[in-house]
Amino acid sequence: MSDEEPSDHEFSGGQGFDDPYEGFDLDPPELDVDPGMVDPVDSRVVADTLDRRQVPTEAVDAEELLEVGIEYMRIKRFEQATDALERAAQFADGDGITQEAWTNKGAAHAEMGEFQAAIDAYREALRVDSDSEHAASAETNLAYALWQDGQSEQALEHAERAVELDPRFPQGWYNRGFFLLERGLAEDAVSCFDNAVRLGYRNADVLEEKARALEELGEDERAEELAEEAEELRGAAEEQLVEDRG
16 A cells, blocks of 8 residues: 555545636637637637737636536646646736635646646745645645655655645645655554544545555554555445445
């Protein structure tokens, strides 16, 4: 289990973000773009031939662009997501949308294994505002990308920053526990995993990592029980996925 990744990246449709959007509309009136010239799912996005100099900022709804990017992520079209999210950040006239767009862009790059690009996007999100409602998610995702890039010491620093910013962010506690365990601090890691579970983040990954920590602490019986429970949860999740796709 030592090669388990701490977690998938979070984006606005998941833990850590509010959901201020009213729905995904494929045909908003803000931009009149010929759907034959651009991806129909992305018909509201400014075509490559229409750059910032040609389209007034006030003519573009950055929040709609952000939602397009999030929708692309939900259907796992991550390359298109990065394009839409970068445009959202460029056209946004407020820090909130700008930061959220950069954070989600980082998550999209991470999903494609482009971890340096993800790191750059998360750092840009934090440059916009290091103390906002989205900063904890940016910090924990940055920690993940740094770990994937082999920068484990910096990863732990940003994981700790995430829970300092938002002590009720369960994903942050899980990631912090993972990085502590990687450094051999099993007892501290168990406390982090317990915090994540108490905050509602109880899944197979958390239980497996806690079991690994308990095993290192010599609590083999508890570790075995948790490992079995994690396996049951993972099996149930896989069955549900098959049913949903059926």
